[in-house]
Amino acid sequence: MEMSPLQLQIRELPDCDVIHLGGELDLFSHAGLRWACTDLLQRHHTKIVIDATRLDFCDCAGLNILINAQREAERQGGFLRLIGVHGQLARLLTVAALIDQFPPYADLRQARGLSTR
Template sequence: MRQGNQQDYLSDDFGDFHRLTRTTGADDSEHAPVIRTVGDCAVVELSGEIDLLAFHRTAPLLDAVTAGPYRVVVIDLTGTTFFDCSGLSLLVRARRRARARDGRVAVVCRHPLTLRIIELSGLTRSLGPVATVEEALR
């Protein structure tokens, strides 16, 4: 993974690089996912509202990351302001794809309402949310 000025790059299986930029402004691009690597792990930071619209924008990215060479994919929800069943679908889908490659997904979340949604859906045990990225990387 290469890093540029406020830009993160994701290498796919073909060696192509897809630039993801975080911009400021009134549109939703300020909530674009940010990806970074820590060793053989990828950390995907999601922010803003994780709803059906975000699902359709984020699922292809998480599919690419979970198909990549990463042993662990950390999905950091710390910056999210809203999370619904579409967000749960993203997490379950990423976990399933990572496990199919003998990898794992770790979820970082401290927001009480998001944790409650995960708990009520019966996914606390399988998703195992933790409070920090550092804890997720252990």
């Protein structure tokens, strides 16, 4: 089975930043997401939406990055929200009992708080 490297694209919007993920978020690739989240949070971009629509795989290392970034965003008065959760990431959130911490948002509009949940 061939590994699919992590693809990461950041889109800065007026009211939040969106990190689009694709490929595999794991022990070998999580540093890219950690760097992206740290960079945004250090620049006080505290409203972050992670689009996992194209994410093929996520392990505990990737989940740890999401948890830590969410804690820091909330500490600064913002949020980290997930959209497009499916497959391995959805299973991992369920098994780790983190669904309440990372509720699934239907789309970017809902995650930004522009429509009711």
